[in-house]
Amino acid sequence: MDCYDKRNIAMRYYVRMNRSERIQHLMLILSITTLVLTGFMLEGETWVINSFGSASKLIFFWRGILHRIAGVGFILIGVYHLYYVSFTKDGNSWIRDMLPKLKDFKDAMQNVAYLVGLSKERPKFDRFNYQDKLEYFSIYFGLPIVAISGVMLWSEYNWNQFYLDVAMAFHRGEATLAALAILVWHLLTVFFKPGNYPLNTTFIHGMMSEDDLKHHHPLWYERIKDNGEEKESKS
Amino acid sequence: MIKKWLLHLLMLFVLSIHLTFLGWVVWITYFRPIVRTAQVVNKQEDDFEDIVYYKDDMRGHFHNTDESINIESQNKSICLKCHGTYPHSKAKDVRAFLNAHAFFMACEVCHVRSKDGQRFTYKWIKADNTGELKLLNGKPGRYGALIVPFMKDNNKLKRIDRIISDKVTENYLKLRDTLTADQAAEIKFKIHKKVSAKPVFCDECHRKDGYLNFNKLLYRPDRVNVLTSTEVAGVIKKYKKFYFPTMFDPDAVMMDRWSKPRLP
Known part of the structure; x- marks a missing residue:
C-alpha cells in the first residue's frame, strides 16, 4: 500500500469481503456510531449539557430523532443480512464458514497456550477464526435485545413502568457491552494491531494480500487455492 | 502522500x-456517583434560596411547581355557575388541592363514578373545545386542555359532562325564583341525576393501578411516577401532621430513585 509497502513487490490479492458485505459493514458503521453517540448523550455530564445553553434542548430533540432513525437502520441491516445469508450464494458460503465448530474451541485453547508460551505453534485458522466468529455472533445476540427493548422504550406510553425499567436496564446494559466490545476489541484491532496500523483497509476495498492470507488464514488459503475459487488482482 | x-x-x-x-x-x-444532585441537598442553610429555587422557571411562587393558580379555568364547566370557581369549600384541609384540580378536570371525573358494568374512557379535550389533545405539552396543569370522561353509547363515545345540556341549567338559573319548591327540586334532581353519592377520592387515583390510567392520559412515565407516588396520596391522609420534602417535585423523586441501587 502506498509508501508504506516496504517491499514494493507485485502481490496477489484475494477477495475477503464482496461489495454487498462491504456495504452492509459500512451501514453498520454508520448506524452503530450514530446509536452509540446519540445514546450515550443521555448519560452526558450536566456541565457539558449546560455549556450548550438554550441550544441543548434543540440538540436533544434531534438526538432522539437521529437515534430512532439509526435504530431502524440497524434493525433493517440485521433483517437484510438474514436474507443475505439465507438466499444468496455468497451469503450461504459466508454463514457456512462462520458457523462455530469444535475446531474453534481447540483453536482458542491452543492460541491462549501459544500466547502464554505453552505451545510453540499458532493454530491454523480457516476463513474466520474463533474471534471473528465471537464478534459476528455477538450481533445476533445483541441486536434482538436492543431492538426489542428499544421499540418498547419508543412506545413507552403503552407500557407499565415496571416493563420500561426492565427494558431500560437491558437496553443500557447491552448497548454498553456492545460499545465496549467495538471500542476495545474491534476498533483497536483494526487501527492499532501490529500489521494493521494505521488502518486495516480491507473493509474499504475488500481485498486481502496473499501474504496476510497465508499468515492469518492458512487453511482458507489452501482451500481456495485448491478449489480454484480465488478472484485475483495484480497490484 | x-x-x-x-x-x-x-x-x-x-x-x-x-x-x-x-x-x-x-x-x-x-x-x-449515583446521586447526581447531592450537592443541592448538602448546601449550607444560608444557601436556602438556592435549595428552594434551584430551578429558574420555578422562581417567584411559594408552591413552586404547580402553576394552576396562575391560569384561567379551562373550558369552564357549567357546574361552576352555581357552585362557584372554587367549588370545594367544606373540607378546609383539602379544599385547596381539590379546587386546583378543577382547573384541568371536568367535575364529572371525580363526581360521576365509573362502574364496573360501564367503564368510562378519559381524554384530554382542548380548552377551546376543538377536539382531543394527542400530546401533552407544557408544564403540569398547563396543557391547555381538560380531562373529560366519556361513556360508550351505541358504540360511540359520548361526553358525560354534556349529557344534560347547558341550556337546562341556564334556564333553571334564570327561572328558579319563579319555580315552586317541587319544580325546583325536580329539575335539580334531573341535573344531578348522574352525580355519584361518594366522589372519587384523592388516593383512589394517586396510587399505582388506580382509578385513572395516567399512562392512557398521555402523561410521560416519569410524571406518572410522581402522580402515583405515595407522597401525593399520603399527604392527603396525613394532612394534620404533614411533611412533604419531595412532593410534586420530579427532581426530588428522581433523586430518591437514584439513591437506591440502580440496575446495571
Missing part, C-alpha cells in the same frame, strides 16, 4: 479520543 509524522499524529489523535470515550463509558457505568 501523507507525511509519516502527520499520520502518527493523526492516529495519536484518534487513539486519544477513543481512549477518552472508553474511559468515560467505564466511568459512567461503574464509578459515577
